[in-house]
């Protein structure tokens with residue numbers, strides 16, 4: 001049996017990050033967790049692009065993926081269920097958009113948009129208890145390594 005999986009090697013890996021500024025109290029934490037992860041795994045080339053909100057993530061993720069410059073694209077956002085219906089609309093569209101960008105471009109695009117009921121739930125995922133940004137960055141690193149093996 002031959003099992004193929006990606007390591008977590010950082011050298012030579014180029015990462016593009018798209019982060020939403022909406023709910024930046026949370027997304028700034030996700031970003032610092034992701035940057036900490038890449039730093040500690042020896043990733044030297046990381047570009048960060050900021051967009052207004054999560055809804056704008058797929059378009060910019062597409063630009064980065066299609067540029068051919070990156071081994072993986074990490075998207076980071078926080079969709080908080082306010083009183084608005086916006087929550088479901090934004091969350092669903094972003095998930096669909098990110099998935100199709102990855103399939104269309106052939107570049108791993110990691111869905112790092114947390115969808116939470118309220119800020120407290122968000123803080124439990126963005127640094128207080130665990131940092132989803134670090135975890136999603138690990139997925140980006142693993143996929144970057146895996147795709148090199150599958151070439």
Ligand SMILES: O=c1[nH]c(NC[C@H](O)[C@H](O)[C@H](O)CO)c([N+](=O)[O-])c(=O)[nH]1
Nearest residue numbers: 020022052053054055078079080086087
């Ligand atoms: O990133 C988010 N954007 C949100 N809306 C903004 C949206 O992403 C777009 O920036 C906006 O609709 C302009 O296109 C959110 N809510 O409205 O709830 C949210 O919780 N998170």
